[in-house]
Amino acid sequence: MSTVQRAVDKVEDIEIGLLLEGLYRVHGFDFRDYSRASIKRRIYELLRAEKLDTVSAFQSKILHDNACLERFLLGVSVHATSMFRDPSFYLTFRKRVVPLLRTYPTVQIWIAGCSTGEEVYSLAILLEEERLYGKCRIYATDISQAVLRRARDGIFPLAAMRDYTSNYHQAGGAHEFSDYYTAQYDHVIFSSALRKNVVFSEHNLATDGSFNEFQVILCRNVMIYFNKDLQARVHNLLYDSLSMFGVFGLGNKESLKFTPRETLYEHLNEKDKLYRKVA
Amino acid sequence: MASEIVVVGTSTGGLKALQTLLSGLTADFRLPVVIVQHRGSTSENGLCEFLAQSSRLPVTEPEDKEPVMSGRAYLAPRDYHLLIENGSFALSVDPAVAYARPSIDVLFECVADEYGEKAIGVILTGANNDGARGLAKISSQGGVTLVENPETAASHEMPRAALAQTRADWVLPLEEIAPCLNKLVSAVAVHYGS
Known part of the structure; x- marks a missing residue:
């Protein structure tokens, strides 16, 4: 590798560090402990979309232009997930978690890092079918207002419904999936009844604290974007927010292994990354 | 410069190609081999176990934050x-x-960033141009590049697209890629030892 190329790369890394530091100091959004490999990729995609050439130019625009800041936050918080992603997770949730939830008079649920809401609607449908929805309150949080607006709207591309329908049935869904939405042109809008007990709200896992005690916390494919230090901090936060014997769900390639709270949970099902707080 | 990682990208025809590649690597192959094979987002698992049958190196799907270990295929x-x-x-x-998703370019570009000249990038059969940008980046960072000969590849588009952007260090028929990797890796080890 030429020394010139190496120097250019190093400048890029310094610029990214400065951008993240500036964003934190000026706006309080803390991406400094995000996984650098992923966020670097995102930053470059976003700056190309802004038709800029350097991270430094992007930094200047983010710090001085609120619309640009909002686009940045949306860009780094939209995760391309799907409804009933990993159907076996939801199937296990039906079989193992639902019976536990029946024993509570009310159930507080936190979906931490809900992005555009696919998981929120999936869980609401599941709870509705199990006749539990009425006593549940779902707190769906994310860092970006724009992303929460989308989640609240509950509008998804029609083209995705084929995969979602198949996921839904694999996840133990026994109804017509299309009963839950109304199609219009190339989009569908999900029934507002599914949002009745959902509170969408801004919360930043990197900087905000606990705000309630929950019987269920799902934080799937969110911490993969964090480095090990931030992961450890967030594991502590989620643990502290979960009631004793509460249920904790992760993405299917995430693990409690090597986290500070590993020994304080038991597996409900190892493959589907569903845990129960036992200590 | 001693290489530290091998990354492999393939799509259509990849299963057979990966079997050939993995079965040709020696049991003491000392680098991690990280593979992106394009696959449907909803198809069930089993691919990993399937590949493990023809590999002397253990083959697993990594979890987030799992350390990259030598002598293993991922x-x-x-x-x-x-x-x-x-x-x-x-x-x-x-x-x-x-x-x-998974994307070959995403892995290759990241590895080029992370490992620089210590990366070896391999593009095998495939019917699209994913990997071309990533391989070019590995090359520009001084890494080693191998491409399956498009003339004999099950699907020629992916190797051809890679070669359009990168003057690969090696363009080889499938059967010769594992032996070449064995040699590249052990040659450096011998050189290091002396």
């Missing part, structure tokens, strides 16, 4: 991008890149 899990950071795997659910 298969990018379906419906995630696979990246590497500070010697550990990092996953992402960013949107598909050119319809692919």
Whole structure:
């Protein structure tokens, strides 16, 4: 590798560090402990979309232009997930978690890092079918207002419904999936009844604290974007927010292994990354 | 410069090609081999076990933050991008890149960044141009590049697209790729020992 190329790369890394530091100091959004490999990729995609050439130019625009800041936050918080992603997770949730939830008079649920809401609607449908929805309150949080607006709207591309329908049935869904939405042109809008007990709200896992005690916390494919230090901090936060014997769900390639709270949970099902707080 | 990692990208025809590649690597192959095979987002698992049958190296799908270990083969899990950071795997659910998740470009570009001239990039059979940009980046960072000969590849588009952007160090028929990797890796080891 030429020394010139190496120097250019190093400048890029310094610029990214400065951008993240500036964003934190000026706006309080803390991406400094995000996984650098992923966020670097995102930053470059976003700056190309802004038709800029350097991270430094992007930094200047983010710090001085609120619309640009909002686009940045949306860009780094939209995760391309799907409804009933990993159907076996939801199937296990039906079989193992639902019976536990029946024993509570009310159930507080936190979906931490809900992005555009696919998981929120999936869980609401599941709870509705199990006749539990009425006593549940779902707190769906994310860092970006724009992303929460989308989640609240509950509008998804029609083209995705084929995969979602198949996921839904694999996840133990026994109804017509299309009963839950109304199609219009190339989009569908999900029934507002599914949002009745959902509170969408801004919360930043990197900087905000606990705000309630929950019987269920799902934080799937969110911490993969964090480095090990931030992961450890967030594991502590989620643990502290979960009631004793509460249920904790992760993405299917995430693990409690090597986290500070590993020994304080038991597996409900190892493959589907569903845990129960036992200590 | 001693190489530290091998990354492999393939799509159509990849299963057979990966079997040939993995079965040809020696049991004492000392680098991690990280593979992106394009796969459907909803198809069930089993690919990993299937490949493990023809490999002397253990083949697993990494979990997030799992350390990258030498002498092991890793298969990018379906419906995630696979990246590497500070010697550990990092996953992402960013949107598909050119319809692919996992994307070969995402892994290769990240590895080029992370390992520079210590990366070896391999492009095998495939019916699209994913990997071309990533291989070019590995090359520009001084890494070693191998491409399956498009003339004899099951599907020629992917090797051809890679060669259009990169003057690969080696263009070889499939059967000769594992022996070449064995030699590249052990040659450096011998050189280091002396």
